[in-house]
Amino acid sequence: MRMFRYWSLKWKFFSVFFVCVFLPILLFGTLIYQKANEAVQLQTVKSTEAALDKVAENLSSTMQSIEDITSYLIFSEDMRAYLQAGSSPDQINSLYPLEHRITGFAVFHLTSKPYLHSITVRSLLESRELHIGPSLQDTQKQKYEALAKKADGSPVWSESYSIQSYSYENVEHVVSLYRLIKDINNVNRRIGMATIRLNTKRLYQLVKTDALDGVGELFIVDTHGRIVLHPDENLIGTKNENSLVTEMADERTSAIRKQSTQQQLYITKQIPGIDWNVVARVDQAKVATGLSGVVNITQVMFIVTMALGILALIGFYYTTLRPIQLLTAQTKRVGAGDLSAKMPVRSNDEIGQMSQWFNHMTSQLRLLIDHKYVMEIKNREAELQLLQNQINPHFLYNTLDMIRWNARLENALGTSKLIEQLSKMFRISLSRGKTWISIKDELDYNGLYLTLQKKRLGRSFSYTIFYEHTAAQALVGKQSLQPLIENSIQHGFKLRKKPGHLYIRCFQEEGNLVIDVMDNGKGFEGEDFEKLKKSGYALKNLEERLQLAFKGHASLSLKKLEDGGAWVRIRHPFVTSEEKIEIFMKEEEANDS
Structure with a gap:
C-alpha cells in the first residue's frame, strides 16, 4: 500500500x-x-x-x-x-x-x-x-x-x-x-x-x-x-x-x-x-x-464493455489525467520561480476552473511582485432566475363556469350539468390546499365523481351513499375514498355480466369514524388480505396515510361478502379539527422518543 x-x-x-x-x-x-x-x-x-x-x-x-x-x-x-x-x-x-x-x-x-x-x-x-x-x-x-x-x-x-x-x-x-x-x-x-x-x-x-x-x-x-x-x-x-x-x-x-x-x-x-x-x-x-448463445452473448458483452471501458479510459486520460499532469508541470515551473507559467483553459468543469484559478494566482503573484496595486477587482456574478408562472386555480374553475353558462345558452342542458359537476369536483379537490376535509365534502366530491361514472356506464352501474348526520363534520383525509371507488369500478366490475352496485356508508361508533365501501363485484383474490394491502398501491398508500396520522388508533380492513363482492372498512378516531389530529401525531412522537 x-x-x-x-x-x-x-x-x-x-x-x-x-x-x-x-x-x-x-x-x-x-x-x-x-x-x-x-x-x-x-x-x-x-x-x-x-x-x-x-x-x-x-x-x-x-x-x-x-x-x-x-x-x-x-x-x-x-x-x-x-x-x-x-x-x-x-x-x-x-x-x-x-x-x-x-x-x-x-x-x-x-x-x-x-x-x-x-x-x-x-x-x-x-x-x-x-x-x-x-x-x-x-x-x-x-x-x-x-x-x-x-x-x-x-x-x-x-x-x-x-x-x-x-x-x-x-x-x-x-x-x-x-x-x-x-x-x-x-x-x-x-x-x-x-x-x-x-x-x-x-x-x-x-x-x-x-x-x-x-x-x-x-x-x-x-x-x-x-x-x-x-x-x-x-x-x-x-x-x-x-x-x-x-x-x-x-x-x-x-x-x-x-x-x-x-x-x-x-x-x-x-x-x-x-x-x-x-x-x-x-x-x-x-x-x-x-449454451452457445449464452457464451456468444457473454463474449459480446465482454468485448463491448471492454471497448467502452477503454474509450472511457482514453476520455478520462485526455479530460482529466493529462490536464493534471500539465498542471503539475506548470506548478513546478512556478516553484522554480518562473511566474510566466500558464494553463490552457479548454472547459468550464473543475479542471478548467482549477486552471483558471492557477492562471489567476500566477497573475496576482506577478502583480504583487512587480509592486503593482490592483485598484479595483471586478467580480462578475451572473444569476439566472427561472420564473415559473402558476395558473391561478380560480381561473380554471371560473373558466368551467363560463363554459357551463355558454352550454346553457346553447340549450345543452345535459352538457351544462356535467360541466357544473366537474367544476364542483375541481373546486372541492382544491380545498384551499387542505389535507383534511369534512366527510360531507369528501362524499359530495365522490358523489359528483360517481354521477359522472354513472353517466358513462349507464344501467350497468349504480351507487348508494349514506352517512349519519352526526358524522357529517368529521374530518377525513382528502380523496381517501376515490382510489377504493376506482378499484371497484375498474377491477371489481370488470367482465361482470350483472350490473355493478357500489355502497358507501359512514357512521360514528365508540368514538371512531367508520367508513365502509362495499360492492357486488368479483371480490378479492385469495384470503391473504395483508398481502393484498401491501401489493396494491391504493390500499398501501391509504393505510400509510392513516398510520402516519393516527398510528395504532386507525385501521384498514378487507373482507369478502357472502354473496360475492369486496368490503373495505376504514376506522380512525372521530375528529372535527386538524388540531386534534396534530395532538395524536405529537403523542405518538412522544411515545416513540
Missing part, C-alpha cells in the same frame, strides 16, 4: 480499471456461464424425468391393453368352443363360424393397434391353430409356451427376438405375450395357448418422446440389461454394453446416475406391471452446446 502512494495517477487509474472493471467482467461472465449450464442441465433432467414418466405410463397402458385382449379370449365362449371342438365332421363344420368371429375380433385389434404384428391361438386338445396376421416362422415359440405353462394362466412377456416373415420375406423384431388358456368351468383343464406379437419398431414409435432429440436417446431394457426397444433395430435383443445401465436395470427401480468419464447421464424409470425399464441417455456435452 505504501508503494501505491508513489505511483503516478496514470498507473493508479490503470490498476483500478483492471481490478474494478476487467476482472469483475471476466469473473461475472464465467459465473453466468456456469450458472446457466447448471440450470440447463437441471432443466434437462427434470424434463427427461417427466418424459420418462409419460413413456412408462403409455407403455404400461399399452401392455395392459394387450393382456386385456388375452383375458377376453379366456372368457370368450367362441374361443372355448373353438379350442375344445373335436375332429368329427359335425364339429369341424361348426368351426367355420367360430373362426370367422374370432378372426373378426383379431382383425379389429390388428387394424386399430398398428403396433400389433399378429395373433395366434392354438388348441392343446386338438392339432388345430388359428393364425391372424402375416405368415411367419417363430423360433422362440416352444421356449415361451413352456414358460407360459409354468405360469399357469398368468401373462408371460418374452424378450425382444426376431422372426422370419414369409409374406414379406424379411426379418422383423417382435415382443410376444404368451398366455395359457384354461377352461373356466374346470380350471385344471388346459385347452389352448394364445400368442400376441408386437412389432418393436412400431411400438417404439408409439411411446418415444421428442424431449431427447439432439441431446441423447431413449430405449427400453429388461432386468438383465437386454435391449427390448431401441431406435436402432440392430441393437434390439442384444445386451447393453454399458455396465451402469445393466446395474440400474437390475435394481428394478427408478434412478439417476452420472458417468463422469464420458459425460453421460443415465436416467431410468421402471415400467409398472412389467420387468422393463425406460432408459434415457443424456449427452451433457451436447446439452452444453445449447
Whole structure:
C-alpha cells in the first residue's frame, strides 16, 4: 500500500480499471456461464424425468391393453368352443363360424393397434391353430409356451427376438405375450395357448418422446440389461454394453446416475406391471452446446464493455489525467520561480476552473511582485432566475363556469350539468390546499365523481351513499375514498355480466369514524388480505396515510361478502379539527422518543 502512494495517477487509474472493471467482467461472465449450464442441465433432467414418466405410463397402458385382449379370449365362449371342438365332421363344420368371429375380433385389434404384428391361438386338445396376421416362422415359440405353462394362466412377456416373415420375406423384431388358456368351468383343464406379437419398431414409435432429440436417446431394457426397444433395430435383443445401465436395470427401480468419464447421464424409470425399464441417455456435452448463445452473448458483452471501458479510459486520460499532469508541470515551473507559467483553459468543469484559478494566482503573484496595486477587482456574478408562472386555480374553475353558462345558452342542458359537476369536483379537490376535509365534502366530491361514472356506464352501474348526520363534520383525509371507488369500478366490475352496485356508508361508533365501501363485484383474490394491502398501491398508500396520522388508533380492513363482492372498512378516531389530529401525531412522537 505504501508503494501505491508513489505511483503516478496514470498507473493508479490503470490498476483500478483492471481490478474494478476487467476482472469483475471476466469473473461475472464465467459465473453466468456456469450458472446457466447448471440450470440447463437441471432443466434437462427434470424434463427427461417427466418424459420418462409419460413413456412408462403409455407403455404400461399399452401392455395392459394387450393382456386385456388375452383375458377376453379366456372368457370368450367362441374361443372355448373353438379350442375344445373335436375332429368329427359335425364339429369341424361348426368351426367355420367360430373362426370367422374370432378372426373378426383379431382383425379389429390388428387394424386399430398398428403396433400389433399378429395373433395366434392354438388348441392343446386338438392339432388345430388359428393364425391372424402375416405368415411367419417363430423360433422362440416352444421356449415361451413352456414358460407360459409354468405360469399357469398368468401373462408371460418374452424378450425382444426376431422372426422370419414369409409374406414379406424379411426379418422383423417382435415382443410376444404368451398366455395359457384354461377352461373356466374346470380350471385344471388346459385347452389352448394364445400368442400376441408386437412389432418393436412400431411400438417404439408409439411411446418415444421428442424431449431427447439432439441431446441423447431413449430405449427400453429388461432386468438383465437386454435391449427390448431401441431406435436402432440392430441393437434390439442384444445386451447393453454399458455396465451402469445393466446395474440400474437390475435394481428394478427408478434412478439417476452420472458417468463422469464420458459425460453421460443415465436416467431410468421402471415400467409398472412389467420387468422393463425406460432408459434415457443424456449427452451433457451436447446439452452444453445449447449454451452457445449464452457464451456468444457473454463474449459480446465482454468485448463491448471492454471497448467502452477503454474509450472511457482514453476520455478520462485526455479530460482529466493529462490536464493534471500539465498542471503539475506548470506548478513546478512556478516553484522554480518562473511566474510566466500558464494553463490552457479548454472547459468550464473543475479542471478548467482549477486552471483558471492557477492562471489567476500566477497573475496576482506577478502583480504583487512587480509592486503593482490592483485598484479595483471586478467580480462578475451572473444569476439566472427561472420564473415559473402558476395558473391561478380560480381561473380554471371560473373558466368551467363560463363554459357551463355558454352550454346553457346553447340549450345543452345535459352538457351544462356535467360541466357544473366537474367544476364542483375541481373546486372541492382544491380545498384551499387542505389535507383534511369534512366527510360531507369528501362524499359530495365522490358523489359528483360517481354521477359522472354513472353517466358513462349507464344501467350497468349504480351507487348508494349514506352517512349519519352526526358524522357529517368529521374530518377525513382528502380523496381517501376515490382510489377504493376506482378499484371497484375498474377491477371489481370488470367482465361482470350483472350490473355493478357500489355502497358507501359512514357512521360514528365508540368514538371512531367508520367508513365502509362495499360492492357486488368479483371480490378479492385469495384470503391473504395483508398481502393484498401491501401489493396494491391504493390500499398501501391509504393505510400509510392513516398510520402516519393516527398510528395504532386507525385501521384498514378487507373482507369478502357472502354473496360475492369486496368490503373495505376504514376506522380512525372521530375528529372535527386538524388540531386534534396534530395532538395524536405529537403523542405518538412522544411515545416513540
